[in-house]
Amino acid sequence: MGKTVAIQVKGLQSGFGESIIHNNLDLTIYKGEIIALVGGSGCGKTTLLKQLLGLHKPTRGEMTILGVDILKPGADLRVLQRRWGVLFQQGALFSSLSVLENVVFVLKELTTLSKDTIETIAYMKMKMAQFPLDSAHKYPSELSGGMLKRAALARAIVMDPELLFLDEPTAGLDPISAASLDALVVNLQKSLGLTIVLVTHDPDTLWTAVDRVAFLGDKRVLAVKPMAELVCDPHPVIQAYFASARTKRKEQHGN
Ligand SMILES: Nc1ncnc2c1ncn2[C@@H]1O[C@H](COP(=O)(O)OP(=O)(O)OP(=O)(O)O)[C@@H](O)[C@H]1O
Ligand SMILES: [Mg+2]
Known part of the structure; x- marks a missing residue:
């Protein structure tokens, strides 16, 4: 099966x-994959x-997204922006708007x-994001962390994006909520054929x-591999990162 490139980053300097x-x-992301950006704090994942979202300009390099060279002057x-959805770390919902108002925005x-069609689509997306529909009129301050993420996810997929960017989607969630959000992300990828880039x-x-996991270290991407292969990579920076007890436990379970 031939792979189609969704995002191509070359010689990036920033x-x-x-x-x-x-x-x-350098980093190549293929259509239909879920790829994670990982690496030590401050290595430049969020940057x-x-x-990729055009919110910060690198000093040098090439960046092509869905065939568009985004660093070309005048791009x-x-x-x-209509072809991608974003879930920022804090959810970044408008606090003065209800969830429904946020999603229809x-x-x-x-x-x-029409207003009716817009609401129908919004409810459909909230359902897909497994947001409890009876809370659609609640404000962000009235929601739990998990509900906030689901509301923000509903908003991120409202325009039927091809690309989804998620910044630490499970941060701050309890393990059960985090696992169910992970399952939801995989489900969305499968049902909508999305390409998903997440920082975690x-x-x-x-x-x-x-x-696949793209490991950032020494100011570049040191390796891009499935997790099972990445944890075996002998690079000292990668080994040091994965030396945490939680990761090791998973490894022993051979997941
Ligand atoms: N607006 C800014 N002005 C100056 N320095 C910045 C700015 N944003 C980020 N940096 C610096 O750039 C580096 C990379 O930051 P970035 O937020 O991309 O790291 P990260 O990999 O996302 O880390 P974390 O895992 O802690 O979120 C850090 O040293 C940070 O201090
Ligand atoms: Mg960050």
């Missing part, structure tokens, strides 16, 4: 002031995600669909939900 964050970073990101802004520190997510 930094803030004097400090270099990425140097000669890379922001660059129009607006068309791409983009549909109202970007489409000319959660070993359970890496072992159960992800096809």
Whole structure:
């Protein structure tokens, strides 16, 4: 089966002031895969995600998303923005709007669909994200952490995106909620054929939900492999990262 490239990053260099964050970073992401970005704190995962979303400009390199060279001067990101959904770390829902109002927001802004159709789509997406529909009129401050993530996920998929970017989707959730969110992400990928890029520190997510893991270290991508192969990579930075007890336990269970 031939693989189609969804995202291609080549020779990326970026930094803030004097400090270099990425140097000669290469990464290829294929259509239909779930790929995780991992690496020690401060290695530049969130920065890379922001660059893919056009929110931060690298100093050098190439970045092509769904065939569009986003670093080309004059590149129009607006068309791409309709083709991707984003779940920011804090959920980033509008706190003054109910969940339903949050989910319909983009549909109202970007489409000319009727109010009824927009609400029907919003309820469909909330259902897909397994958000309890009887809480659709609640405000973000009235929701649990898991519900917030599901509401934000419903909003992220409202425009039927091809690409989904998730920043630490299971951070702060209890293990059961985290596992059910992981299962949901895999399900969404399968049912919608999405390409999913997620930043995570959660070993359970890496072992159960992800096809490949891109390990960031030494300012670049040191390896991109399925988790079972990555934990065997002899690179000292990779070995040090995975030396945590939780990860080892999983490894012994041969998941
Ligand atoms: N707006 C900014 N201005 C200056 N430095 C920044 C800015 N954003 C990030 N940095 C620096 O860039 C480096 C990479 O940050 P980034 O947030 O990408 O790390 P990360 O890999 O996501 O870490 P974590 O796992 O802790 O979230 C850090 O050293 C950080 O201090
Ligand atoms: Mg981060």
